[in-house]
Amino acid sequence: MTTNTRRVLVIGGGTAGSAATVLLRRAGLDVDLIEARPDWNATAGSGITLQGNALRVLRKLGVWDQVQACGYAFDEVGLTTPDGAVLHVQADIRTGGPDLPGTVGMQRPKLQQILIEAVRASGARIRLGVTAQSLDQDADEVSVTFSDGESARYDLVIAADGLHSATRAMIGIDTAPEPTGMAIWRTPAPRPASVTRTDLAYGGPCFIAGYCPTSESTIYAYLVEALRDRSTLDPASYAEHMRELAAGYGGAWPEIAASITDPAQVNYTRFDRMLLDGPWHRGRVVLIGDAAHTCPPTLAQGAALSLEDALVLAELLSGDQPWDEELLSGFAERRVARVRPVVEASVQLGQWQLDGVRDADAPGLIYRTLAPLAARP
Template sequence: MSRARTVLVIGGGAAGSAVTVLLRRADLTVDLIEAKDDWNATAGSGITLQGNALRVLRELGVWDRVRESGFAFGSVGITTPDGTVLHVARDLRTGGDDLPATLGMQRPQLQRILIDAVRAAGASVRLGTTAEILGQDAQGVSLRFSDGGEGRYDLVIAADGLGSTTRAAIGITAKPEPTGMAIWRIAAPRPAGVTRTDLAYGGPAYIAGYCPTSDTTLYAYVVEANRDRASIPPQTYADEMRRLTRHYGGFWPEISAHITDPAKVNYTWFDRMLVEGSWHRGRVVLVGDAAHCCPPTLAQGAALSLEDAWVLTQLLTGADTWDDALFQAYYERRIARVRPVVEASVQLGQWQLDGVRDADVPGLMGRTMTMLRDLP
């Protein structure tokens, strides 16, 4: 092309930040808009990053900061509700042998690292800003912004999450659907003996687990059948989570003692969604949760979103022409990897909802994670 290509990224989460950094590295002009005034306001409590997520973070140039900020480990423990360890399994290194199998970190810290990378890359960032698509043709997309400005771009990348308004605006009707489960989460101080994820099955919840997120912190969670959110006043969130966790032993009494502030407890339903057929309409393309989401039973949500950004950037920067064929190639490359992860993540939860006692959980998890060792 005789002029520099221009890209608008809508959404500043993991996928939007990653694709912005990677495109700027290729010397494309990138503007990023984020609807929230505070980019880090709802970053959440903690996150478990498998090796294939770490592989992309290394490509972004932020791996050293991530490693210093998080807590790396290589196994998962299965316990009884009273804390008795039944089995310790080695985690598969899905990012390759030169990266940890798993790293936990505080989600706000990951967001801060990505924000810093976006700003260092030289992208234009506007917070508290949304966009309305006015029209598009074979060469680009015209938009009006909520701050009153207008713009035209060669490409718009919709990274605006599960409830993506951009997805709906371009006529893709897929919406997230609840799976029947919900999760309580909180960040808390890390007991000295917690050096990996432990999962307790049984008791009053389907799963009670925790993940170390630094030398001094962890995030803890309990998974139960979803309830009507309106029936749970936010001021009771700490009481509700503590009511569930008090039935668990091991490190749980020490963790539960810190579940006191309802404002620090997060309650969300598990959702599933997979946009089928294509992830674009014209010059608008979806990445991350705007295109797919799954329960965190395999801890792959952020990893898949980061991979989307990496793959899309490879295709965009390696092509002279941005057209339907390129965007369809992006979809076909990603759907073959994303679909089995979404389906496996949902199946793991469904087996619990249905009370299936002889389900091949290790086999399904092993097959899915082995697939993820391959480059996306």
């Protein structure tokens, strides 16, 4: 690989940061990646739903074969009553094209490990347990001081440090995620033989009860409820509490609920929304992924949009255009046009439930939002 003289720092080794690192190294750029967590988030999370437009980028990264081998592919989603009766089965929109599945469910740690291995194989310099403490810019470079006392200069810094991005604040962008009024309980679980796709039940004790197969032997299950103060709920009771909520559902849920016994496996988080309307950069520091936008998982597009950010930015940086204001402003404008409808629709789907709207055209909104994602980002 011929190394480009330009040097890039990627802050954050999650989905967006890892993808950007691999793609920029493939283009011959000199890339450093820092990740705050010493374990590189290798074991965090229960499951993830990857729609076709996410799979398209993962194929571009060269990891599709591993994803396909570790995950569970399916092409439809079921809508059920709380007692488990199937009301409707809808074919997934193949947003990645006809040669990729509509959806692949995966254990999130499996995806992270695949991306870690791809980053390591790319030849990027990796430093774990390290953060950026200061960013000092001039017209041509960014001087970065790190938490371990080291410093270096870069032609560009890509901040992929997540929803609560420290970099976003460091460069003077005060936009922050806002709660939507919903929260979600998640847990991994063994896969009942009857579970071969995502099924969603609306109503019952929660707004949504759903699950997604993540391998031949596993699923992740989730229950969406109104956001409330859970600070007084002992984490040791999380499994018991999720079982109590799951008891209101039939179909595969009794078998799933019986397996929810480890409170350490149960995660409770709120739904947030955020979209940077203006430029996603200041000088030579640019935000991507959850640092620039986030939405509730009602359309399962969070990881896909982050992967697309990495792909589009890497393509722009690998071209002949100067790394200037025009390039970075154009990147954000291009991405906002694609991201905004997803963020707004994801929030609207939840708001209809919060407001008790019973005649909302949810299927129509979902189709209108997801169908355009089949086009290249």
